[in-house]
Amino acid sequence: MSAGASARQVPRLLFYGRLVAxxxxxxxxxxxxxxxxxxTEGLLGLLWSVIGIAPLFVAVDHLxxxxxxxxxxxxxxxxxxxxLSGLFTALLQPALRESMTHILKGTLDYVLLRPxxxxxxxxxxxxxxxxxxxxxxxxxxxxxxxxxxxxxVTATGLLAGLATGAAGLMALYAFGVLxxxxxxxxxxxxxxxxxxxxxxxxxxxxxxxxxxxxxxxFTFVIPLLVMTSYPAEALLGRLSWGTVAxxxxxxxxxxxxxRLAWVRSVRGYTSASS
Amino acid sequence: MTAAMVRVEGLCKRFSxxxxxxxxxxxxxxxxxxxxxxxEAVRDLEFSLxxxxxVGFLGPNGAGKTTTLKMLAGLIVPSAGQVEVAGFxxxxxxxxxxxxxxxxxxxxxxLSWDLPAIDNFEFNRVVYEIDPAHYKRRLxxxxxxxxxxxxxxxxxxxxxxxxxxxxxxxxxxLHGPQVLFLDEPTIGLDVSMQxxxxxxxxxxxxxHGATVILTSHYMEDVAALCPRILVIDGGRLRxxxxxxxxxxxxxPLRRVSVRAAALPDDxxxxxxxxxxxxxxxxxxxxxxxxxxxxxxxxxxxxxxxLAVQDAPLEEVxxxxxxxxxxxxxx
Numbered sequence: 001m002s003a004g005a006s007a008r009q010v011p012r013l014l015f016y017g018r019l020v021a022x023x024x025x026x027x028x029x030x031x032x033x034x035x036x037x038x039x040t041e042g043l044l045g046l047l048w049s050v051i052g053i054a055p056l057f058v059a060v061d062h063l064x065x066x067x068x069x070x071x072x073x074x075x076x077x078x079x080x081x082x083x084l085s086g087l088f089t090a091l092l093q094p095a096l097r098e099s100m101t102h103i104l105k106g107t108l109d110y111v112l113l114r115p116x117x118x119x120x121x122x123x124x125x126x127x128x129x130x131x132x133x134x135x136x137x138x139x140x141x142x143x144x145x146x147x148x149x150x151x152x153v154t155a156t157g158l159l160a161g162l163a164t165g166a167a168g169l170m171a172l173y174a175f176g177v178l179x180x181x182x183x184x185x186x187x188x189x190x191x192x193x194x195x196x197x198x199x200x201x202x203x204x205x206x207x208x209x210x211x212x213x214x215x216x217x218f219t220f221v222i223p224l225l226v227m228t229s230y231p232a233e234a235l236l237g238r239l240s241w242g243t244v245a246x247x248x249x250x251x252x253x254x255x256x257x258x259r260l261a262w263v264r265s266v267r268g269y270t271s272a273s274s
Numbered sequence: 275m276t277a278a279m280v281r282v283e284g285l286c287k288r289f290s291x292x293x294x295x296x297x298x299x300x301x302x303x304x305x306x307x308x309x310x311x312x313x314e315a316v317r318d319l320e321f322s323l324x325x326x327x328x329v330g331f332l333g334p335n336g337a338g339k340t341t342t343l344k345m346l347a348g349l350i351v352p353s354a355g356q357v358e359v360a361g362f363x364x365x366x367x368x369x370x371x372x373x374x375x376x377x378x379x380x381x382x383x384x385l386s387w388d389l390p391a392i393d394n395f396e397f398n399r400v401v402y403e404i405d406p407a408h409y410k411r412r413l414x415x416x417x418x419x420x421x422x423x424x425x426x427x428x429x430x431x432x433x434x435x436x437x438x439x440x441x442x443x444x445x446x447x448l449h450g451p452q453v454l455f456l457d458e459p460t461i462g463l464d465v466s467m468q469x470x471x472x473x474x475x476x477x478x479x480x481x482h483g484a485t486v487i488l489t490s491h492y493m494e495d496v497a498a499l500c501p502r503i504l505v506i507d508g509g510r511l512r513x514x515x516x517x518x519x520x521x522x523x524x525x526p527l528r529r530v531s532v533r534a535a536a537l538p539d540d541x542x543x544x545x546x547x548x549x550x551x552x553x554x555x556x557x558x559x560x561x562x563x564x565x566x567x568x569x570x571x572x573x574x575x576x577x578x579x580l581a582v583q584d585a586p587l588e589e590v591x592x593x594x595x596x597x598x599x600x601x602x603x604x
Contacts, residue, residue: 015403022400030388033429109349110384113377114401115369270289271349 027127045130072149077232079141086134098126161235167251168227174254181261203228278322285319285355317509326483330500338509376451380461391426391441402449436467493587525585527558534574
């Protein structure tokens with residue numbers, strides 16, 4: 001029998017690297033399959049990014065100081081938000097929607113039968129490449145904000161910013177997994193992805209604008225501030241390593257919870273009848 | 275003695291399903307306090323399959339066939355009992371196990387709708403870590419057998435149902451599974467495509483020795499492909515054996531038909547009359563009386579089209595599921 005013979009055992013990390021690359025390639029091939037669709041989606045993606053950032057350019061002259069956030073520092077924050085929002089719409093949102101469709105149609109069976117981690121397969125099963133333009137736009141905003149605000153970014157500040165950003169991204173994915181797990185229970189809960197999108201909008205604003213109770217909620221329960229406000233603060237050199245560690249711990253806890261929820265959901269999976 | 279490829283002992287699956295009375299009041303009450311009913315989809319199943327066997331699961335809708343198939347594939351976790359497939363516990367879903375099995379569902383597709391099947395195959399090569407040279411050989415072999423060399427280069431959405439099913443089979447077999455689960459693989463296909471798929475499965479089984487487990491509502495599929503059948507009804511195993519053995523137990527009578535210029539006045543003496551219309555007579559006859567009855571029918575004036583057949587499998591199944599006793603047969 002050829003199954004064992006054909007399977008080349010490679011280190012798991014390398015295998016998952018190849019697997020994610022293959023999933024992204026499939027999504028890119030799908031995007032490229034229809035020329036008109038490709039260019040339309042591209043145009044809409046660009047338009048969407050510009051619309052998202054445009055109000056900032058209009059209001060930049062009128063931005064008042066928000067407790068330690070000058071005009072250009074707010075631009076840095078908006079950049080961080082745009083990066084995260086771009087990653088969400090390019091990577092996580094399409095994967096969540098596709099996975100929920102799999103649950104609805106019963107084709108999750110095929111995903112779960114592949115010899116790889118089902119959660120990794122679900123979280124990388126769809127991708128909207130054009131939305132990565134938003135990420136680039138966000139990067140430009142961060143750099144422009146830092147440049148025009150004459151902020152000197154230190155190596156430790158950059159490292160803390162990247163670490164906090166990574167923690168924020170982990171928190172976002174963990175949150176997405178919890179939403180996906182909820183849709184195993186009731187497909188109507190798919191609407192939670194829209195709630196998630198709406199909630200993410202709070203990430204546009206600095207932590208200081210929220211009253212203490214909301215700040216705690218958006219840091220420890222729905223960690224939106226971990227995703228945007230804190231990475232910006234870290235880049236500006238205003239975040240202690242202790243706080244960075246706390247935020248990483250919040251994200252790690254959320255990831256563990258999400259993983260447990262996934263394992264439980266898959267064990268209870270009944271598969272749609274044919 | 276060869277170790278079993280599939281071993282099932284005391285397998286049970288219970289689902290908790292919500293229930294309520296009809297009407298708005300009951301619906302509102304269920305919002306606050308929902309009642310659940312436990313449904314036993316599979317009860318105490320026991321069987322084992324040898325490597326390379328072709329086995330058909332038969333049973334009416336909701337009998338528990340697909341649930342059993344999905345427990346064997348590791349998709350559904352059993353409520354009780356033991357399952358072992360290729361030496362693994364399926365519900366653990368270990369990669370080493372998943373590389374040894376494959377599932378094809380006639381009503382659900384694994385191929386991406388917008389892409390040519392060849393792109394999907396390439397994706398499966400990465401997922402199953404198939405060596406490129408081996409993949410090339412395997413793809414050539416399967417595409418030649420199923421005649422999809424050109425078809426696999428067109429987007430899946432443009433393929434006919436039969437072409438799509440052939441591509442689904444290629445995708446499912448590229449990694450060389452030891453156990454192949456087929457859930458209604460020929461559903462909706464025309465007769466020639468059904469024959470083609472059946473022939474392919476038989477040939478694949480013969481050449482690669484893979485164990486094939488099939489569920490199908492088309493009795494011809496099961497009759498043509500599976501020397502052994504497991505009849506499941508109400509979640510219980512009601513028969514395990516060959517189709518011939520099932521026929522002998524449930525409908526032992528042979529069906530004898532003839533066309534003649536004049537029919538006997540009282541054919542009930544020969545057997546049970548199924549049809550008497552114009553010059554055509556169809557009888558169900560006890561096996562030991564067949565030679566005598568055939569002799570009498572041949573002697574009829576202008577006798578022609580004489581045929582002796584087993585009862586159609588559909589009738590056997592109808593008779594089986596129509597029986598009131600729930601006791602296991604055979």
